[in-house]
Amino acid sequence: MNIEMKGINKSFGSNQVLKDAGFLLKDGEVHALMGENGAGKSTLMKILTGVYTKDSGTVIVDGEEVSYKTPQEAEKAGIVFIYQELNVLFDLTVVENLFMGKEITKSFGVCDMKAMKAKAKEVMDKVGVNIPVDAVMSDLSVGQQQMVEICKALMVDAKVIIMDEPTAALTESETEGLFKVINSLREKGVSIVYISHRMEEIFALCDRITILRDGQYIDTKEIKDLTMDDVVQMMIGREIGERFPTRDVEIGDEVLRVEGLTSGKLFHDVSFSVKAGEVLGVAGLMGAGRTEIMQAIFGNLKKDSGKIFIQGEEVTIKNPRQAIAAGIGFITEDRKTEGLLLEKSIAENMEIANLNKVSNHNVLNKAKQQELVKKGIEDFRVKCFGPWHECNNLSGGNQQKVVLAKWVATEPKILILDEPTRGVDIGAKKEIYNVINDLAAQGVAVIMVSSELPEVLGMSDRIMVVREGEVRGILDGKEADQAKIMTLATGGTL
Amino acid sequence: MEKNKKSIGTLIGENGAYIALVLLVIVISIISPEFRTGDNFLNLLRQASFNGLIAFGMTCVILSDGIDLSVGSTYALSAIICAEMLVNGVNPVFAVIVSLILGVALGVVSGVLVTVGRLQPFIATLITMTAYRGLAKIITNAMPISRLADSCESESGAFFFKTLGKGNLEFGPAENPWFAIPIPVIIFVLALVIFYFVLTKTTFGRRIYATGSNAKCAKLVGVNVTKTKISVYAISGFMSALAGIMMISRLDSAQPTMGSGFELDAIAAVALGGTSMSGGRGRIMGTFAGVLIIAVLNNGLNILGISSYYQEVIKAIVILVAVLSDRKR
Numbered sequence: 001m002n003i004e005m006k007g008i009n010k011s012f013g014s015n016q017v018l019k020d021a022g023f024l025l026k027d028g029e030v031h032a033l034m035g036e037n038g039a040g041k042s043t044l045m046k047i048l049t050g051v052y053t054k055d056s057g058t059v060i061v062d063g064e065e066v067s068y069k070t071p072q073e074a075e076k077a078g079i080v081f082i083y084q085e086l087n088v089l090f091d092l093t094v095v096e097n098l099f100m101g102k103e104i105t106k107s108f109g110v111c112d113m114k115a116m117k118a119k120a121k122e123v124m125d126k127v128g129v130n131i132p133v134d135a136v137m138s139d140l141s142v143g144q145q146q147m148v149e150i151c152k153a154l155m156v157d158a159k160v161i162i163m164d165e166p167t168a169a170l171t172e173s174e175t176e177g178l179f180k181v182i183n184s185l186r187e188k189g190v191s192i193v194y195i196s197h198r199m200e201e202i203f204a205l206c207d208r209i210t211i212l213r214d215g216q217y218i219d220t221k222e223i224k225d226l227t228m229d230d231v232v233q234m235m236i237g238r239e240i241g242e243r244f245p246t247r248d249v250e251i252g253d254e255v256l257r258v259e260g261l262t263s264g265k266l267f268h269d270v271s272f273s274v275k276a277g278e279v280l281g282v283a284g285l286m287g288a289g290r291t292e293i294m295q296a297i298f299g300n301l302k303k304d305s306g307k308i309f310i311q312g313e314e315v316t317i318k319n320p321r322q323a324i325a326a327g328i329g330f331i332t333e334d335r336k337t338e339g340l341l342l343e344k345s346i347a348e349n350m351e352i353a354n355l356n357k358v359s360n361h362n363v364l365n366k367a368k369q370q371e372l373v374k375k376g377i378e379d380f381r382v383k384c385f386g387p388w389h390e391c392n393n394l395s396g397g398n399q400q401k402v403v404l405a406k407w408v409a410t411e412p413k414i415l416i417l418d419e420p421t422r423g424v425d426i427g428a429k430k431e432i433y434n435v436i437n438d439l440a441a442q443g444v445a446v447i448m449v450s451s452e453l454p455e456v457l458g459m460s461d462r463i464m465v466v467r468e469g470e471v472r473g474i475l476d477g478k479e480a481d482q483a484k485i486m487t488l489a490t491g492g493t494l
Numbered sequence: 495m496e497k498n499k500k501s502i503g504t505l506i507g508e509n510g511a512y513i514a515l516v517l518l519v520i521v522i523s524i525i526s527p528e529f530r531t532g533d534n535f536l537n538l539l540r541q542a543s544f545n546g547l548i549a550f551g552m553t554c555v556i557l558s559d560g561i562d563l564s565v566g567s568t569y570a571l572s573a574i575i576c577a578e579m580l581v582n583g584v585n586p587v588f589a590v591i592v593s594l595i596l597g598v599a600l601g602v603v604s605g606v607l608v609t610v611g612r613l614q615p616f617i618a619t620l621i622t623m624t625a626y627r628g629l630a631k632i633i634t635n636a637m638p639i640s641r642l643a644d645s646c647e648s649e650s651g652a653f654f655f656k657t658l659g660k661g662n663l664e665f666g667p668a669e670n671p672w673f674a675i676p677i678p679v680i681i682f683v684l685a686l687v688i689f690y691f692v693l694t695k696t697t698f699g700r701r702i703y704a705t706g707s708n709a710k711c712a713k714l715v716g717v718n719v720t721k722t723k724i725s726v727y728a729i730s731g732f733m734s735a736l737a738g739i740m741m742i743s744r745l746d747s748a749q750p751t752m753g754s755g756f757e758l759d760a761i762a763a764v765a766l767g768g769t770s771m772s773g774g775r776g777r778i779m780g781t782f783a784g785v786l787i788i789a790v791l792n793n794g795l796n797i798l799g800i801s802s803y804y805q806e807v808i809k810a811i812v813i814l815v816a817v818l819s820d821r822k823r
Contacts (some may be wrong), residue, residue: 291510300714324716337713343774353706355717357695362697406715 001062001078001191002026004050008057010043017043021057022217025160025208028189030182032223034204034209035235036210036425038262041195044212045162049074049081051263066487069407078159082149084168090138092290095120098136098152108261122205123154126188127181143174150181161185162193165203168389168423171286172451179205197425199228200454213237218431236427244458245430251274251461254312255445256414258297265293267469270306272415274445279436281460281477284448285487289469290449294416298330299323310413329402329412333449335420347373347387353406376405380414381431397428415439418449433459453482465489506516511767512784514816518787522794529797536676542789543682544737546782548756549763550689553781554726556764557693560615560705562727564615565734566756569624570749572629573738574598577748578632586651590658594735600626601731605724619727623757630750640747657686666684678740681785685733689778702726706773762809763788787812 003025010018050068068074211218257273267289295301299317332338380401465488474490523578542565576593607618646652660770666672704712742748766784
């Protein structure tokens with residue numbers, strides 16, 4: 001299917017999100033759509049699929065001008081959007097999800113389960129997916145759920161599938177599986193629009209790339225003619241210099257030491273230490289237990305045994321309150337469900353983590369509140385209309401800055417960051433790296449869990465590799481490379 | 495631009511219930527001369543104060559993403575215990591204090607079921623609601639207890655007890671006061687001020703909102719979610735007990751069936767006030783308006799002589815319209 005979008009304009013209230021945006025899609029290609037958060041990628045695709053209506057501009061599909069009014073209309077035409085937040089019914093089975101609203105029925109509307117299961121298997125075989133059709137969705141991994149979404153698209157004979165950040169929650173092997181499916185779809189002539197912030201994936205997978213900036217069409221190019229730096233420059237419209245800023249910090253005394261930390265089947269006998277001013281990267285495959293280890297250190301997950309020492313003294317941490325009192329800050333991997341009070345303002349989010357700093361005898365103090373919040377917004381350059389700005393309406397990068405600001409305000413000795421740059425655009429990523437460096441320079445011991453190897457390699461003094469709940473090795477940052485980390489992460493030895 | 499929109503939005507948000515209240519008062523005042531008297535307004539406020547106290551506690555519970563169905567039963571059980579103590583010659587001040595503490599304890603039980611027991615608030619308080627009502631009937635053998643003030647041994651004790659629900663604060667010369675404000679109204683307004691202060695100006699208030707907004711996140715930034723939740727049920731229990739004690743003082747008798755259905759009026763007031771039923775958003779001033787709307791409807795429709803069956807339907811329609819218009823924003 002060939003799609004041409006030209007001169008698309010779209011405003012929400014006074015805010016013009018798309019200005020003369022465009023997009024060209026060919027038959028059977030994997031086309032990356034890139035841009036910073038708020039560049040208008042999702043909006044453009046939502047206009048194509050009838051979620052939003054455009055203010056002006058034309059959309060031509062296979063030579064005919066179209067304007068879908070609902071996602072159902074677009075689906076009928078063969079264009080399906082798979083959202084980042086998957087649109088599945090978790091309590092139902094795979095088959096029920098696949099045929100929701102288009103069940104195959106016998107007489108009197110009785111579902112023909114046999115026929116549906118057969119059809120489901122047929123579609124799954126076509127793309128080489130193997131998921132039990134009777135499984136309940138909530139029992140499947142996120143990767144499998146995503147596959148079901150893709151199969152759902154194929155049920156309606158989709159010719160164009162739009163995927164928004166499809167790998168954000170996938171494990172390494174699930175990502176590989178997804179790529180295989182995408183490649184087999186491409187061979188069958190299905191076009192894929194691939195929205196992602198992960199540069200490595202774009203270069204490994206896509207044929208062409210279209211870049212949007214501030215709602216405007218910038219360019220469409222063949223991937224093979226570009227380097228990552230070219231893409232970054234087109235996205236932000238300026239040089240950002242080094243992708244990972246350098247840091248020149250004197251590493252001090254040991255701040256945190258963990259000995260023999262064990263929790264059931266999640267992880268066992270985890271020991272490591274972090275020094276003041278040091279950044280310890282934590283690498284490993286998704287599901288290796290990295291997050292669980294950090295949650296246990298922070299007291300949010302029960303540990304069976306093991307000791308935690310802070311500045312040489314053993315501490316008892318049974319809940320996050322004790323962890324915070326001991327000087328630990330924890331930026332969780334999921335800022336939407338754990339990191340922020342989304343429906344609350346920036347001010348309330350910053351204050352809730354620092355109630356003792358903004359109150360006298362438990363009564364809030366306006367001057368102290370304003371000082372704390374103002375400093376946070378300024379130091380972290382949070383783009384907002386003011387302290388009362390609701391976090392829901394901030395971009396991913398700015399949300400993450402609010403989370404950082406609130407924890408930095410607690411003046412932690414140890415800051416744990418779990419996937420700090422997930423879903424954050426390149427510009428904001430760099431700002432987050434700068435914050436990490438500043439904190440290290442102030443003598444904070446930083447632990448950074450990340451699934452993006454270039455980030456781990458670029459930012460860490462030492463790198464701890466975790467596999468199946470065990471520490472497989474701790475590498476020196478200068479000597480480490482992707483191959484070494486992956487060897488350890490997948491069970492090999494150096 | 496965005497800022498303007500937001501401030502207009504919050505303005506309407508804060509005043510939506512008040513606009514409805516003012517409209518209702520104007521309309522009923524035009525129709526009924528009896529409604530628009532000063533005496534009737536004071537009467538109306540007094541009627542409102544009992545539901546109001548309970549609704550304030552309910553607001554805290556709902557803000558924390560809970561619900562308290564047990565308020566009516568707690569109201570009855572605390573009042574019954576208080577009445578039992580009075581007729582058995584216990585000092586009224588002591589009896590009232592013990593009953594209030596009992597109210598807190600009854601709330602704590604709900605809170606513990608919700609937090610430690612991990613029951614859904616609806617189920618947990620459905621259980622306590624049923625249990626407390628049953629206990630009230632067991633204690634009294636389902637019979638009313640009356641002549642409470644007469645049971646008080648001392649004159650001053652009887653005066654104290656009677657004042658809680660029946661008393662007035664009089665202004666002007668003693669023999670012929672200009673006007674008298676009922677004590678329940680004074681307690682109601684005082685409670686409003688205290689709740690407003692706690693919810694908007696204290697760290698505890700922030701913790702309630704944070705817990706209701708996103709308990710996971712609140713826990714991770716060091717909020718003791720368990721303690722916060724138990725506290726709001728304790729507050730709700732206290733307010734229910736207070737309302738119950740004031741009511742038996744006013745009626746001079748206690749019945750085990752008193753207060754059935756009160757949870758619905760309290761929840762309706764909170765909803766009318768614009769508080770989100772999923773927690774995290776809402777204002778005590780909104781609940782105040784909600785309480786007054788319900789009181790105006792009860793009082794006004796009675797004065798207008800509308801049959802109580804129709805009254806319920808009209809109340810339902812007002813609540814529906816108010817909640818729908820709230821959602822459109």
